Amino acid sequence: MQQFDLIIVGGGLVGAGLAIALQDTQLKIALVDARKPSNEDPRLFALNESSCQFLKNLHLWQALENDAAPIEKVHVSWEKHFGAVRLKNEDVGLASLGHVIPAKQIELVLNERLANLPNVTLFRPATLINLTHAENVATLQIKQDEQTFYLQTPLVIGVDGTESTVRKEAQIEVERVEYAQCALVTRTLLQRSHYHVAYERFTKDGVIAMLPLKTAENPDNECATIWTANKEKINHLLQLSEVDFIAALQNEFGYRLGRLVGITKRHVFPLQKVKVTSSLPACILLLGNAAHTMSPVAAQGFNLAIYEVAALVDCLQDNKFDLADFRRKISQQETSSMNLSHYLSTLFDKPIPHFVLSAGMVALDVMTPFKKHFINQFIGRAGSVPRLLLSMDA
Numbered sequence: 001m002q003q004f005d006l007i008i009v010g011g012g013l014v015g016a017g018l019a020i021a022l023q024d025t026q027l028k029i030a031l032v033d034a035r036k037p038s039n040e041d042p043r044l045f046a047l048n049e050s051s052c053q054f055l056k057n058l059h060l061w062q063a064l065e066n067d068a069a070p071i072e073k074v075h076v077s078w079e080k081h082f083g084a085v086r087l088k089n090e091d092v093g094l095a096s097l098g099h100v101i102p103a104k105q106i107e108l109v110l111n112e113r114l115a116n117l118p119n120v121t122l123f124r125p126a127t128l129i130n131l132t133h134a135e136n137v138a139t140l141q142i143k144q145d146e147q148t149f150y151l152q153t154p155l156v157i158g159v160d161g162t163e164s165t166v167r168k169e170a171q172i173e174v175e176r177v178e179y180a181q182c183a184l185v186t187r188t189l190l191q192r193s194h195y196h197v198a199y200e201r202f203t204k205d206g207v208i209a210m211l212p213l214k215t216a217e218n219p220d221n222e223c224a225t226i227w228t229a230n231k232e233k234i235n236h237l238l239q240l241s242e243v244d245f246i247a248a249l250q251n252e253f254g255y256r257l258g259r260l261v262g263i264t265k266r267h268v269f270p271l272q273k274v275k276v277t278s279s280l281p282a283c284i285l286l287l288g289n290a291a292h293t294m295s296p297v298a299a300q301g302f303n304l305a306i307y308e309v310a311a312l313v314d315c316l317q318d319n320k321f322d323l324a325d326f327r328r329k330i331s332q333q334e335t336s337s338m339n340l341s342h343y344l345s346t347l348f349d350k351p352i353p354h355f356v357l358s359a360g361m362v363a364l365d366v367m368t369p370f371k372k373h374f375i376n377q378f379i380g381r382a383g384s385v386p387r388l389l390l391s392m393d394a
């Protein structure tokens with residue numbers, strides 16, 4: 001039986017980020033992950049400024065900034081409605097509202113660091129098979145290379161994704177909603193610069209997000225396209241030739257980014273919501289997709305997880321780890337992110353009268369204090385802000 005102060009099950013983006021964030025503690029940590037690091041994730045993540053600050057504070061930013069496109073403005077509009085909501089970095093006095101970074105690049109940089117942490121023992125690829133727990137101790141049975149290991153800890157953190165084994169083994173209940181919508185992800189080449197504006201365009205049956213990208217070949221004329229719509233429509237879009245797909249995208253998105261001239265391979269992701277509903281045993285905590293899987297329509301999942309990791313590090317570093325207190329601290333952020341993502345994913349089931357939408361957009365656009373509050377809420381800067389999300393320069 002091997003003893004650890006903390007066992008992290010799941011070494012995806014959130015589990016790896018958590019282990020790295022705890023590198024300066026004295027904790028003896030085990031990280032168990034079922035798969036080898038990969039370089040294949042096609043997703044392109046919009047990270048808010050707090051999440052970028054987290055990566056800067058962990059000294060990971062230098063390895064990411066060449067692939068990180070700043071978002072200076074956000075433009076939200078609705079097909080066939082007048083008015084738009086415009087959010088600017090100046091509204092909150094920041095250099096940018098966030099950055100768009102390929103998920104595979106974040107994974108690569110996290111895994112490089114993870115392999116060199118003296119306080120972390122990696123079990124990888126290794127799978128959690130069984131978990132038993134008493135009030136203050138959990139015992140894990142894991143399988144690696146046909147060998148079985150037993151690990152024990154006072155705290156196990158399940159960061160093992162939407163179908164979390166930790167959650168199932170501890171019989172923690174969830175609410176699950178399978179949305180009728182899917183997300184299609186591709187990269188779109190533009191004829192001109194994106195000028196670092198992120199667009200969110202609501203159509204009659206979905207949302208098209210066009211987010212600025214930065215690559216060595218295309219420093220400012222490529223966008224991440226995330227197009228959500230019902231499954232039939234996404235299937236149809238997948239079947240279209242490249243030329244016809246670009247024409248369909250141009251038709252629904254319009255010409256705010258000029259002419260669209262090319263795309264890369266299209267990938268489809270089913271969308272669902274999974275949220276923990278029962279209370280957790282004292283020695284178990286869930287984070288990331290294991291605790292809350294949400295639709296990516298508002299780009300909240302990974303950002304929320306980073307907020308939670310930063311709040312957890314505050315609790316552990318202050319040596320006053322109290323699960324109930326930690327859950328209280330993160331619950332408002334979790335509720336806001338999940339509600340926004342769920343609302344935007346089900347919007348198309350309940351049509352809103354035209355005048356309400358247009359009036360709402362115009363009103364929101366001119367209400368600077370409200371916009372400021374809205375932005376601060378969604379970049380984790382409302383209320384008490386975890387230390388790892390704050391600039392250390394001040």
Ligand SMILES: Cc1cc2nc3c(=O)[nH]c(=O)nc-3n(C[C@H](O)[C@H](O)[C@H](O)COP(=O)(O)OP(=O)(O)OC[C@H]3O[C@@H](n4cnc5c(N)ncnc54)[C@H](O)[C@@H]3O)c2cc1C
Nearest residue numbers: 010012013014034045046128160161288289296301302303
């Ligand atoms: C299309 C799309 C776009 C998105 N865009 C954004 C965005 O722009 N911004 C944003 O903030 N969020 C975004 N998200 C959400 C984001 O992807 C998730 O929040 C994030 O990936 C969650 O990571 P995780 O580490 O919790 O889970 P996962 O990435 O699922 O990792 C789980 C890990 O657990 C391991 N594991 C599973 N079972 C076991 C076991 N039994 N034993 C050991 N290990 C196990 C797996 O091998 C895996 O490595 C998007 C999601 C989608 C689908």
